[in-house]
Amino acid sequence: MKSIALLSRGSVVSELAPGILLAMVVAAAAGYITDHYGGPLMLLTLLLGMALVSLSDDGAKTAPGIKFASKRILRVGVALLGLRISLSDVTDLGMASLLLVVAAIGLSIGTGVLLARLVGRDSIFGILAGGAVGICGASAALAISSVLPQGKDRETDTIFTVVSVTLLSTIAMVLYPVIAGKFGLDDRLTGIFLGATIHDVAQVVGAGYLVSDEAGDTATVIKLMRVMMLMPVVLSLAFFMRSRNGEAGHKTPLPIFAFVFAALVLANSFNLVPEGLRLALVEASRWCLIIAIGALGMSTRLESFLKVGPRAATIVIGTTLVLLVFVMVVLNFTPYFIQ
Template identity: 50%
Template sequence: MATSKARLARGRLAGEIFRPQRAWLAARLPGVLVCVTIGLATTFLSDHYGGPVMLYALLLGMAFHFLSQEGRCVAGVDFAARTILRFGVALLGARITAGQVMQLGLGPVLTVIAGVVLTIAAGRLLARLLGLERELGLLTGGAVAICGASAAMALAAVMPRSGHAERDLILTVVGVTTLSTIAMVTYPLLVTSLELDHAAAGVFLGGTIHDVAQVVGAGYIISPETGDLSTVVKLMRVAMLVPAVLAFSLLFARSASGGQTGRLPMLPGFLVAFVLLVLANSLGLIPAAVTGAASDLSRWCLVTAIAALGIKTSLEKLAVVGWKPVALMVGETLFLAALVLTAVLLLGVGG
């Protein structure tokens, strides 16, 4: 009898201890499950019928916008759009090693660095010329320059949460995903018509196409050698996410403080995790099976986060932005393509 009472008391104590955790989980689980379900559906569509899974997840998520207004799914959708997003970006680090970067040689590395820096600067300038906000120019420039939708979400995570922040992120994801798909089809035709060799073609494709999946698709259309090199060049661009996010953190922290310099802001946790995973992978501490699992999990997290962003998006708000953001992203894409093509043709990068 005494033993039974003691067990009952311990059970009640454990229930009291874990009650906040259960309440936290119960509040977020419905929304997260909705986002995961949308991710599963869009992955099925992409695998069986082709097309970019990110764009499918975004569009299908928009059909469930009503879930973001009120009800049990709101907290989970917000959690997926922010926390799961950052976790997915951090896991991208497991795909990169310092050895992959060193294999490229100096020319492609300098081309990638110049492409990222100058494209972000061009985005800022084009935004000013078009009368758009500075934040949109920087966000789209970073997305075009680095790794498409993944970069857009990572950069947006450290930018100010203004009234237009989510709308700008959705515009950027839709724009760069669409342009990346177009590039996957047209850029192989361009490098073939220019009669670029495998190395030069790999540098051009990996240095210009926005999303990793589209780079892989375009590269292996040309040849296995081009596909391998274009993937490594693309991963070098993904690695540029670290200094870009850090620079954005410093820029907007300074803007928020009225331009005064002071203590450096703390690094975002997901950026620290990204760097640690790159270092661990470079030192061979992560087995190949774990790297593959981390890559798959990262992809699922990003698709889930994109579905959440779609749910939070109002088509009515998107309809009022006009043609200027589209012109901005097209201009940035053409600028990056011209820059890398000049390096390949005139400077012999990759040749």
Template identity: 45%
Template sequence: MKLPDLSLASGRHLAGRVRSYFPGLMIAVLVALAAQFVAEHYGAPAMLMALLFGIALNFLSEETSAAAGIGFTARSVLRFGVAILGARISVEMLTSLGWGMIGLLVLGVIATILFGVALARVIGQGPRFAILTAGSVAICGASAAMAIAAVLPKDDRSERNLLFTVLGVTVLSTIAMILYPIFTTALGFDDVTAGAFIGATVHDVAQVVGAGFSISETAGETSTLVKLIRVSFLAPVVIVITLVWHREQMRDGGTRTPIVPGFVVGFLCLASLNSLGLIPATLGALLAKLSSWALLAAIAAVGMKTDLRNIIKVGGGAITLIVAETLFLAALVLAGISFLELT
């Protein structure tokens, strides 16, 4: 009896999946390219443009040939983008700032998340939404929002909450990019202190770079370094969130999920390799660029999967929460920098 050719069958299955994903993936990539073009030529945030363009193409995710690829991009390409973000992180980069500043950044992340959860209870917002918004504010804006959303349990409001959070942190980052350089100048900060404040408080990397270099080259380099250290906290925070929800799922009899998501393992592995000097500078720069494009395409796909009418339903409480978290982080960092300068 002739045995079936399993390799041929699996190859056909893989080819079928690629064909089903290709249209939606290409649409997301084209939206990302359009968003980047607008960002480079008109100074608009690329993430915000990708999000808005994606929302305008929402109809494509509804039972069309592109639907499978859009879902794949919003899920798998997103995780891939977060994983290779680890190539930008190294232990040397962490220690170059000094332990006082690192301690302040760690405190900022923990305190902002706790503040967000506490405030959410007062104003009637759920804990998942609070962790999503506070984590994105405390760490790295839209990238953190997408990574945290990937490990939080899903419900009928998950995509709406993610889209609102990405939109919120992007808009707030843009406002901060304009106001914070004026604020630091008014306070009489030197370039290094101003860069540290901007890197520790502005949500998205692109806006940190824009705000820092608008002051000086020294401020820009400092702000970028501080920001990348905040990005390095993404993996530990995602692991803690996964552990908390994993324990609750097990207690409630839910489905067993991996304790450490695969994309977080990838992030940590690349960060470790980069710390050991095993990732060449050229490859590191390529992976950083690839990560930016993957996240841009992923947020475009998230926009396509979400109806704008659902975002409007989040209400004033959600807006209050994300604005309050932003102001809390800025006040905490300002107090911390003042303390470090005195000591």
């Protein structure tokens, strides 16, 4: 029996290995290009993956591993994000900042759903786009997509959302510090503004430290608050989809990675993980997400991506603008922030 089990495991590994190794090569190539020539890593990984889309076709030796990387490795990467966050990150900036983050996320998801209905898209895409804009960009899009109904267009919608929020984050990294200066925000408020509005973590850090160390530190903590909200949102969506689909006889599985994420946040908060190991796992999380992005790119045909169309772009851009205006209004007119 043991020999049969070992043979079975060996066959699974040999089946998955080519596709996983290919996704790792794509991620490594994108990382090399980014390190030496610059550019957004997630977007470059996607584009390199999309150039190899034929390798995910049914019957290709790499197809099973590519599918595995786009789903299972993705979830490992999201779970390990918990080691970047501690509960003290929330308490350091106070309850008002936390309430701002929660309200901004709720507004983003609600706006996404509303705009989706207005332009004739389904509410599921609105949740995906709103969650990506409101929480943490590409990582949120990947995590939220994993618990949404997996229709024939879901991967294409996810890729479109990842590309959109990555491009908008890059634009925001340049423009938002200028906007903050025009409104006369001091370094602390500028950090809150940048951390609460820019989609991806890397661009938040870049924009914040472009202004000052205080703005950079504040922006990073606010952004980590948004990242912390990822798992409550994902779990809520998973339970909602599970209850909605229950009557049809196929419940959405509970996302185990969400519970692992929460456990790692607690472990990090109480310093239960040695610092060397924590840093290694945080870096592993980053690479898991990059590998998963490469695999998703290899699963997405350009013609399918282009069919998503301007309606989807309207949802992502509209939600981004609503978030921008909301946070700026709160920072300028709420007594706690203008003191």
